[in-house]
Amino acid sequence: MNQTVLSQIPERMKDAIERHTVAGAVTLVARGNEILEFDAAGSADIEAGHAMKKDSIFQIMSMTKPFTAIGIMMLADEGKLALRDPVEQYLPEFRNQRVAANVGPDSARLALPDHAITIRDLMTHTAGIQDPAPAAIHEYPQLMNVKLDEVVRQLAKQPLLFQPGTKWSYSSPGIEILGRIIEVCSGMKYEEFIAKRITEPLGMKDTFFYPPADKIARIAMVYVQKEGKLVRAGGGILGGDPAKYRAGAVFPAPGWGLYSTAEDLLRLYRMVLNNGSAEGRRYLSPFSVRLMTEAHTKGIHPVGWMRGTDYGLAWEVVTDPLGELAGHGPATFGHGGAFGTQGWIDPRNQLISILMIQRADGGTDSLRNIFLHMAEAGLGK
Numbered sequence: 001m002n003q004t005v006l007s008q009i010p011e012r013m014k015d016a017i018e019r020h021t022v023a024g025a026v027t028l029v030a031r032g033n034e035i036l037e038f039d040a041a042g043s044a045d046i047e048a049g050h051a052m053k054k055d056s057i058f059q060i061m062s063m064t065k066p067f068t069a070i071g072i073m074m075l076a077d078e079g080k081l082a083l084r085d086p087v088e089q090y091l092p093e094f095r096n097q098r099v100a101a102n103v104g105p106d107s108a109r110l111a112l113p114d115h116a117i118t119i120r121d122l123m124t125h126t127a128g129i130q131d132p133a134p135a136a137i138h139e140y141p142q143l144m145n146v147k148l149d150e151v152v153r154q155l156a157k158q159p160l161l162f163q164p165g166t167k168w169s170y171s172s173p174g175i176e177i178l179g180r181i182i183e184v185c186s187g188m189k190y191e192e193f194i195a196k197r198i199t200e201p202l203g204m205k206d207t208f209f210y211p212p213a214d215k216i217a218r219i220a221m222v223y224v225q226k227e228g229k230l231v232r233a234g235g236g237i238l239g240g241d242p243a244k245y246r247a248g249a250v251f252p253a254p255g256w257g258l259y260s261t262a263e264d265l266l267r268l269y270r271m272v273l274n275n276g277s278a279e280g281r282r283y284l285s286p287f288s289v290r291l292m293t294e295a296h297t298k299g300i301h302p303v304g305w306m307r308g309t310d311y312g313l314a315w316e317v318v319t320d321p322l323g324e325l326a327g328h329g330p331a332t333f334g335h336g337g338a339f340g341t342q343g344w345i346d347p348r349n350q351l352i353s354i355l356m357i358q359r360a361d362g363g364t365d366s367l368r369n370i371f372l373h374m375a376e377a378g379l380g381k
Contacts, residue, residue, distance in 0.1 A: 001031075003378075005380075006037040006374070006378040008374065009029070009371065010037075010039040010041055014041050014042070017042040017043075020225065020228060020229055021225075022042065022223070022364060023220075023223050024042025024044055024051075024052030024357070025052065025355065025356065025367075026039070026040045026041075026052060026054060026261075026262045026356040027356075028262040028263070028266060028353075029353055030270075030351070030352045031349070031379070037375075038262070039054075040053050040054045044218075044219075044221065045220065045221040050217070054261075055261055056220045056356070057206055057260065058260065058341055058357075059219075059337070059341075060258050060259065060343075061337030061338040062255060062256050062336065063258070063265070063336065063341055063342075063343055064175075064253065064254065064256050064337075065175050065255055065256070066268075066272075066292075066315055066335055067194055067198060068175050068178050068254045068314065069123055069314030069315070070284065070292075071179075071182045071197065072119065072181070073284055073289075073292055073313070074288075075185050075186060077284060077285050080185040080186070081181065083118065084118055084119070084120060085118060086116035086117065087117050087119060087181070088116055090181050090184045091156065091180060091181065093152070093156035094116070094156045094177075097117065097156070097159070097160060098111065098113070098159045098160070099162065100159040100161060113163060114163050114164065114165075116164075119181065121165055121174075122171075122174040122175065122177055123178065123296075123314050124168070124311050125168050125171055126167065126300065127160065127171070127174050128169065129155065129158070129160065129174040130155075130160075130161055130173065131169070131170065131171050131172060133173075134157065136154055137150070141172075142236060142237070142239070142240045143249075144250065144251040145250060146250070147251060148179055148190055148254070151173075151176055151251060152177050155173050155177060168302065168304075170305070172255030173255070174255075175254050175314065176254050176255050178254060178314075190254055191209045191210075191257075194209075194258075195208075198268070199264075204264035206218075206260060206264050207259065207260040207261070207264045208259055209246075209253070210249055211245045215259075216245055219242075219245065219259065220356075221242055222242040222339055222359070223359050224360050225363060237338075238253075238256055238338055238360075256337070261356075265354050266352060266354060269354075271283055271284075272284075272289055272345065273347060275289050276289045292313040292314070293312050293313075293331070295310035296311060298319070304316050306325060307322075308321060308322055312333060314335075315334065315335060316333065316335055317332070317333045325372060328376060329348040331347055332344060332345065332346040332347070333345055333347075334353075339359060339360050340357040340367075341357060342355040342368050342371070343355075344372060344375075349379055351376065351379065353372055353375035355368060
């Protein structure tokens, strides 16, 4: 290992904190069963005077999507669904959908889809599900005041953006639909399924959708930058006012709803890296892990948030190591979150890289790229 590089990761985080890029950060780099670097710096809550700690809890936002995908793959392994199945087979409200012909003089017309959207289309963000909230429930992403089944019924009324499978358009609502499919096929509430089948057996004791009272003091606050300084984010962000800790929420947000810690995420990523098993318990078949983490969107461009990636089944997958993830070998996979959190797995080097920060208005791409580069450079290869 190159301990010189790894030991400098906390210093680079402190530089970003001093520049008011982020209030605080937790970084964790692991290889196999060994933790190579684990540090906390800065503030979890500037106003309350809470220092960032290794067990600080973060809104991981879209890093929730792989949890939902794992749930779908568990049900596939059990024969309760198939990825090629049409969504309408499980959710009848999706029958008779239409596609928006959104160009030229035909922009107001609706066409028939070439095929009904499938579970796989949702997982790869190629179903054409619109990302903006339907007008009837336009505040649900902030207020979280509409139950999952009703959100999905409203989503089913929206026309598709394009013919399924022909384009890529990132869609949290598409993952919300998957959460409802989990409910229908398992007979459990979505959040209960995630807890009973994934987080609790893995020992992820600080991972949840709705903060319990005894965890609130450890939750990192979300910030935005204003006039060069960091100020608390308001109620307009996903999940609403972060200082209200989702009080009264009834919507679990299968696409972005989880809180978690760096150590908890390490437990999940080690299970995936170990082909679906952890501590003698099997969660997924090796086949399902491989299927989730290989590229499914080749030939569709643009795809993904970062250059050089395609999409697997709710994971972003490196296919060209010359993009933002330069140096990460093909087949590296992971996901980021809207507030800057990142989690990436390099199976070739058995490397897991986790960055936990909370900034809602962007501005952290360089910090992400620096961290991921240094994590790979720390291997000394």
